[in-house]
Amino acid sequence: MKTFQGLFVLMTLYVISSTTFAQNSTNEPKKEVQTSKKWYDKISLRGYAQVRYNRLLETNEKLKCEQCDRSWGENGGFFIRRGRLIFSGDISDKLYIYIQPDFASNVSNSFQHSFQLRDAYFDLALDSKKEYRLRIGQSKVPYGFENMQSSQNRLSLDRADPTNSPVSNERDLGVFFYWAKAEIRKRFAYLVSSGLKGSGDYGVFAFGLYNGQNANKAEQNNQPHIVSRITYPFKLKSGQIIETSLQAYTGKFVIEKNAKNTTTNTSYIDRRVAASLIVYPQPLGIQAEYNIGEGPEFNPTTMATEVKKLNGGYAQIMYRQKVGENHITPFVKYQYYNGGKKHEIDARRYIVKDLEIGAEWQLKDYFELTAIYTISDRIFEDAALPDNEQKGNLLRLQAQFNF
Template sequence: MSASKAFKAALAATVFLSAPQIAAAAEDQDAKIADLQRQVDELKAIVKAMQAAQAAPQIAAAPATTTPLAPAAPVATNPAATAPTATPVALASAAPVEKKKKAWHEKLMIRGYTQMRLNEIVSGPKNAPAGVSRLRSVQDSGISENGNFTLRRARLVVQGDISDRVSLYMQGDMAAAVSNQSANESRQHFFQMRDAYADVFLDKAKTLKVRLGQSKVPYGWENLQSSSNRVPLDRTDAINAPVPGERDLGAVLYYTPPKIQKIWDELTQDGQKLFGNYGAFAIAAYNGQGINKVERNGGLMTVAMATVPFRLDGIGLDGQVAEFGVTAMRNQFRPEVRTGGVSTISYDDNHVNFHGMIYPKPFGIQAEWTFGTAPQWDRTLGAIRSQRASGGYVMAMYRMPETPIGQLIPFARWQKYRGGWKSAINAPRLETDEYEVGVEWLPLKELEVTLNYANVSRTEADERRTGQAKGDVIRAQVQWNY
């Protein structure tokens, strides 16, 4: 029943009850009329309150259900009793509905990316006699005598905040290969764990956090940058050699001052390719044997990193940002040996890395260099020993974020490395010199295409093969993000 009908019904009931009194006492007619007018005014006030509160129909109908047997006069003539009745109705109707708090699993996000490649050796030794190096790369097993299509990565990430102070991150790769199968044939596309860690924030501002689990080792800027963000197809041998696979099992303390985080946030909004969710300063301890491997000695690998961005507005490069940093690593490592199993001897595996860059806007430059000692096969002794390892790269790029066909980033990179590759059997020595040019094209946010040409001079990562394999390689990659 509407508020208007309720008013009419209540008014009729009041008139009906008052009629006998008017007939019996005509002399009090004026007083009764005044009393009726007061009752009408009170009923109008009740209806107005009900309309303002937008009461439910069943609540609005309540005054009309009053029968003549019920004492209507107190309801109509006692404003003090009427007012409290209307107030709870208004409060109940206007009370906000409390939203249900999300469970931790409802806060998780699933994302990932897949990279499909096509590699072709256009000149140089695709194959070679025993003992002679072939044109190969420790960064991509798809560079081979057969080439054709390969899945370089197929990553799936689950991440999210499970509370105000704890977040989780898990990443697997569905394109991992498993070797040492029947007749030494590799099996492709196994699901392998890459990351499995939790971040525990030690302050409300989230500037200080502890990362626990299997995660990237903060050694080298290029190692920390996700392969989904990197402009060239692969990391360089020199920077990747201290931590092949980029990850290990341990704990890291990260700290990022708000001023530095603000610069990184602005770079992210601008579309720059940063190195990811890491700190400006880090201290870490890991097992030190590498990703998904059993620890082989009682020592810990310790790492310390610092990287700081600077605005270049003061020197005439308005809007551009430079970043410089240093990393140090100390470790004892036991490589696999050809006679079977893992070495019983721990070798010094200590490195220092320097990195610097100017983010492209539109022109940019990036460089890193590493020095240290690492396990390496000694041909003279016929054994592994710790020897010098050094190398790095310099890369120039030009970013064009808005063209008629999407974002374009042409680039050119030179890299060099002299040292052991500890994750291969017997830690063979690598001698790498490589020049490459290419372009990354983003026609869509979800799609990236990279074309690359490289002039290569490498030793193969096999201590039984010698000499430099020289040649040219053309490569293409399509990456789709989800």
């Protein structure tokens, strides 16, 4: 029996080796098995986090900025300003998705580091080159350069009040049409990937409809806002890139008001127009924007919210210098704003005069440290505090981690 088993094993090995030899000796090339990727294999994951401390050399703990950073002033301390994860990818030849939750949203002074949806949109290409696109979902409203610029790329720690107050958190739910030639779309991408602090690709021409009450808030008046923007990044023979933009929006906004506010109205005209000029830091750069319009603003004299004119803008000078494998970018920024902030209680009245002197140190691509000395003079008044002007200085620090 053992002899028979041994012969059976030897015969089996012979058959296997003969079959393998015959397959390898054929002149036909091997055929590779083609496997198509599943949709979830096409999704990339990245993110960043920002940790801040704002109270060094502070001269007035009553000086605050609800819109930009709620850890300013009294009871402020170490603060996770942003904690973002970004899921994105081309699901098919004509469908791109982008979903960005934030794990560090500050929804009130009592609750910090709450989960909140920032972006959830779908880009549907209307042609093979993806020059014509429809963006559907919650995304940034195409108004202003700094609003479009990611906080991951921006030099100053917060967006300027005058151009950020039109769209708090920069986002809303709607449908937007974008157009740009393929060549210019590549230029938009280069301005971000090269470290030149680009705003991203929001088309040369944009037009859209959106709710108008800002991100993560329900529509209140059944009247969508309308927005349009045109921008172009000119490339000079020297290689210098200069971008200019014009943008405008119109709609009606429903405010929240204090019981002491004597107005009986809650829906107000909300419209603005703005111009932008960006000279990218190669190595010296300039960034400036200005907008005018009208909208709701609290009047401390009548103790009521009224439709009033508004205006304001900012200017920033920066110099990007490579030091070894790293980059250091010192900058100076000044902003002025005179108007209401519709998304705050009573459409709080503001007069803002801020000067920032700072520098960003970028260690390769995974860590950034920013220090800014802020000199601020702010009037912010509502029905609960109708006479309020605060002046002060503070040193602000931020550590940013990119992954």
